[in-house]
Amino acid sequence: MISFLSCLCSLYLATSVVGAPALSGFSSVASKSSVSAASSTQATAPSVTASAAEPSATVPFASTDPNAPVWGIDSGTPQPIRGSLGASVLGPNNLPLDQMSPDMLAPPTTDAGSVNNAKWPFALSHNRLQTGGWARQENIGVMPIATSLAGVNMRLEPGAIRELHWHSTSEWAYVLSGTTQVTAVNADGQNFLANVGPGDLWFFPPGIPHSLQATNESAEGSEFLLVFDDGAFSEDATFLLTDWLSHVPAEVLQKNFQASPDAFSHIPAKELYIFPGSPPPLDAVAPSSPQGTVTNPYSFALSKVNATQLSGGTVKIVDSTTFTISTTVAAAEVTVEPGAIRELHWHPTMDEWSFFLEGTARVTIFASQGNARTFDYQPGDIGFVPTAMGHYVENTGNTTLKYLEIFNTDRFQDISLNQWLALTPPELVKAHLQLSDETIASLSKTKPVVVGPN
CATH class of the missing domain: 2.60.120.10 (Jelly Rolls)
Incomplete structure (x- = not known):
């Protein structure tokens, strides 16, 4: 009877070893442990009490193979090949884009499934050219994944003005180059004026009217990044001063401002958006307001x-x-x-x-x-x-x-x-x-x- 039980135990353990899944980096250790346990069981009196299980892998181990980009912008030949995977391109391809996106053409083997495109170059945005500057934007129209924020890259020549305007969203800005003079007035009639330089910020809450003008501190004027807290934002939906006044009947303007009939006879017939102007003095101050200046500044010197x-x-x-x-x-x-x-x-x-x-x-x-x-x-x-x-x-x-x-x-x-x-x-x-x-x-x-x- 004892001999029969011993044989049965040995047969069970051997079957467990043969039937165990082969796991990379783990199977050899598991097999040796099982064989040792089987030998020990045969050499001693049989027991029906199982010992505590050793920690074991339930899935294969992740690969430690390198997955670096296969080429760089200035080196290597773009081909959809990584190791033994893929094959060369036989048809036409866009070499400059392939050089800039090695992990799209030859992705690491750790990539899997589907993730919406999370890259948009401003170089692919349509540019709006004006006398005195330009502006190009990114929003969900070109980058659908970016639902919560949108951006505008804007350039102003010295003295050029992004006309008086406001938005239904907040406007956050980071100055890339040059100095921009910003002005604003809040709902309490308090005003604000500041020169914002490279690496510095400004922020205008929704509905706050403001203007942007490049100084001549730099011969090139200024360039900045604008970010809006709505992925559907469009610069075309900005509330512009000239656009508004050109759509108000003349007699209403006269009545509103208590002005003569010809006082508003030279306002633009449509929006200006960006237009040339004389560079503002760097020591400019906001007009004196009976309500004072804003208590919470709209600019921040991040560069400092x-x-x-x-x-x-x-x-x-x-x-x-x-x-x-x-x-x-x-x-x-x-x-x-x-x-x-x-x-x-x-x-x-x-x-x-x-x-x-x-x-x-x-x-x-x-x-x-x-x-x-x-x-x-x-x-x-x-x-x-x-x-x-x-x-x-x-x-x-x-x-x-x-x-x-x-x-x-x-x-x-x-x-x-x-x-x-x-x-x-x-x-x-x-x-x-x-x-x-x-x-x-x-x-x-x-x-x-x-x-x-x-």
Whole structure:
């Protein structure tokens, strides 16, 4: 009877070994353990009490094969080939676009499923040319994924004016070059005037009338990025002073302003939008108002804020805690050194609208349910990551990467994957990822934000 039970046990254990799934990097260890257990069972008295199960993989391990871009803008031949996958292009192709998007033509093997296009170059936006400047925009019409924010890139020659106007949305601005003189009046009759230089911001809440004019501090005038807290925003829907007055009967204008019949005889017959003018003095002040000046400034000198130095770059965060009037837009100005990365993270309650200023970047967006896609960015490109989707921003060039993270919210927030794991019980992390004690101990309990080269 004892011999029969012993044979039965041995047969059961052997069957378990043969029938076990082969798992890369794990199967050999599991097999040796099972064989050892079987031998031990045969050498000792049989027992019907099972020992505690060893930790075991339930799915194959993820590949550790490299998945870097196959070529760069200035090197390599674009072909939809990665290792043994893909084949060359036999028909026509757009070489410049392929050079700028290696991870679209030859995506990393970690990409899967479907993620809407999260890249739009301003270079593909229709430009509106005016006497004195130009403007081009991005909204859901060209980038459907970007539902919560839209952008305009605008240029003014010295003295040129973006005419008096207002919007139904907020307007947040980052000055790219030169100095822009901005004016505004709020609902209480308080006025505002400021010169806003490179790297600085302005913000006008919905409905606040304002103007923008390039100074002659720079021979080129000024250029800036405008961001609006509505993905459907269009510059064509702006409320312009000249457009309005040209659609008001003349006798109504006379009555409203208590003016003579010819007082408004030279107003434009249609909108001006952008038009030339004389450069404003840099020491200009707002007209004296009985109500005083605004108590909450509409501009913010981000260029004078000290950046937080990190192992792989820097970050400046600006939201309503520092730029108090900016209650619907928050932002971070980020630099990433060559070989470094804006860490794996996500934003819990807001979409991210990005604008790339310098260098080249690579971003993989994880959209859950096995969906992930990688995009490549150059200066002048817009990126978008929907709420809560995991991502990183990697510097893929040899120069410093600089970009803006912009959000439709009053407070900047992000969740760091590194910090989350560091502040989770180690046993739980090990059960998920099979990390060593040494690796778990090295996790950061404070957000790395931008991580230097490994």
